Amino acid sequence: MYEIVIQTAWLIPCYPLVGAILALPWSLGWSGELGTRPAGYVNILMAGIAFVHAVVALAIGWDLPPQEISYSWLHTSTLDISFPIAVSTITLTAASVVAGINFVSQIYSVGYLEMDWSWARFFSLMNCFGAGICGLVLSNSLFFTYVFLELLTLATYLLVGFWFAQSLVITGARDAFWTKRVGDIILLMGVIAIYPIAGTWNFSELATWSQTAQLDPTVALLLGLALSAGPLGKCAQIPFQLWLDEAMEAPIPATVLRNAVVVGAGAFVLIKLAPVISLSPILLTTLIILGVSTAICCSLIAIAQIDMKRVLSYTLSAYIGLVFIAIGTQNLDSARFILFNESFGMALLYMGIGAIIWTNVTQDLTQLGGLWSRRPFTGAALLVAIASFIALPPLGGFWGFLQLIDGLWLEQPWLVGVILIVNTLTAFSLTRLFCMIFLGKVKPMSERSVEPFWLISLPVITTAVFICHLPIILRNLDLLPSWGALDTMFAPLLVWSSISGIAIATVIYSVDAIPKPVKLPMPAIQNFFAYDFYVQRFYxxxxxxxxxxxxxxxxxxxxxxxxxxxxxxxxxxxxxxxxxxxxxxxxxxxxxxxxxxxxxxxxxxxxxxx
Structure with missing residues (x-):
């Protein structure tokens, strides 16, 4: 019985896909007078089954050694392509996180899109998202990983363009699609090029091959750059960072799933390819430089935004930049832990601001204020999300950053300063977001604001409670980095970097003596940050x-x-x-x-x- 659950782990991405297919009669208008709501419920049911299967498989396979389940997909005289599924603690944990956030975001969608007319199309696309990302984390083949990345690109385009009657939505969907296509095409070149060189697309076999591979440095660099281009585009890293800002035109529930897990999918693929990209030291240095540039630049850009969704989008790009630093320095455990923590924190942040947008009908920070007296539960949930996202013990962000710093201090100590700076800027940016929404004087747009009804509030509160208990769960499972094994010298610096960012933002944005909106003495600098360093104009x-x-x-x-x-x-x-x-x-x-x-x-x- 237990073995069947493990052997059928390949069904985890199939459940959401089946839900999307079952919703076709409603999507195509064949349902008659039934309406589109049954399509949403069918998709939620299939997403829930995928989540249960992933969690049960994780519980059963926790102490089992990693194994591979392979299915032949195409066999010819000269080519044999199989679909290998990697069943391990890492992949099943990732699948559980993805399936869980997909399930929660769809429940959240029932409330958020209560009055929308196209449930069938939306929930089907959400499950395509879920199927693609679950397949990606379980796949042990570079070829099929590319296929799943293409599915995610298509689903991103369709979900960003969900409200296609608006011109900005069309522009955002098109720009997001083409920006990611650039990275995907270059990645395809790498996928095609590596097969005759290594003779396999299997990640495990690629790792073994890379241990003895003798590649020309130029070939290793070009191959690594091609394989890294797709993840860079998916993760909205420089020079592909603009698409994530454009993609904010999608409905909030879609943004929850995309920014919580889909954006990090590229980094997860790059972690699997770490043995291959490590063949080129120049490439590793390039990834570090891109990660540092994205982390610092996007943190500064986030501070200058007045659209709450865009504040979070640039904050996410900066956060993933730290993951690329970890990958470039080969601190893969830290990269996985930061990605794991980012998934829950970003999901809660977007669900929290989505609850505010749903009731206040605005996402302009300058139009909000004083919501703490009217929305205490939403405010408390956002505080939990912010605390988990930055280095505040005992939540996950603190442990991820401390583990990364511990791996960097001896070899590249200057990167420790980068992490402290980015953590301070992130703390400042998210605290600024909170203060402008919940503190200060009540403004006309927030005068009659109330907590949303339970279908929106329940996923928000449930996720917040889970994040609060996550360190305890990780400790009981021996997944939390050991305090004794880490160099705790930097723990106070991490905490003080968070506190300093929080304190400065609180003083600036909660004290009435400082005029609002806050303006820098030189408007050109403020505009330089607000307009993304004029990168779009440069392009x-x-x-x-x-x-x-x-x-x-x-x-x-x-x-x-x-x-x-x-x-x-x-x-x-x-x-x-x-x-x-x-x-x-x-x-x-x-x-x-x-x-x-x-x-x-x-x-x-x-x-x-x-």
């Missing part, structure tokens, strides 16, 4: 302009050179035909003259060329 003046100019030149060349030459041949033929028809006189001596003239001309030409 428009460089890459977009180059592509547009190339398109215009190509269009001109095609129209006037290629088509012009073809048209010239056609016109010449018509003109020649019209002209030669007048030479048909019926006089034989004229024909002989033309023939001899032609022979003489041919002879002269042959003489010239010979």
């Amino acid at each position: 428009q003046l460089t890459i977009v302009l180059l592509v547009a100019t190339s398109a215009r030149i190509t269009n001109w060349f095609d129209r006037y050179v290629v088509d012009g030459f073809v048209n010239f041949i056609g016109l010449g033929t018509l003109f020649g035909g019209q002209t030669l028809k007048y030479t048909t006189s019926g006089q034989s001596q004229f024909y002989v003259l033309v023939a001899f003239t032609g022979i003489i001309l041919v002879g002269l030409m042959m003489g010239l060329f010979v």
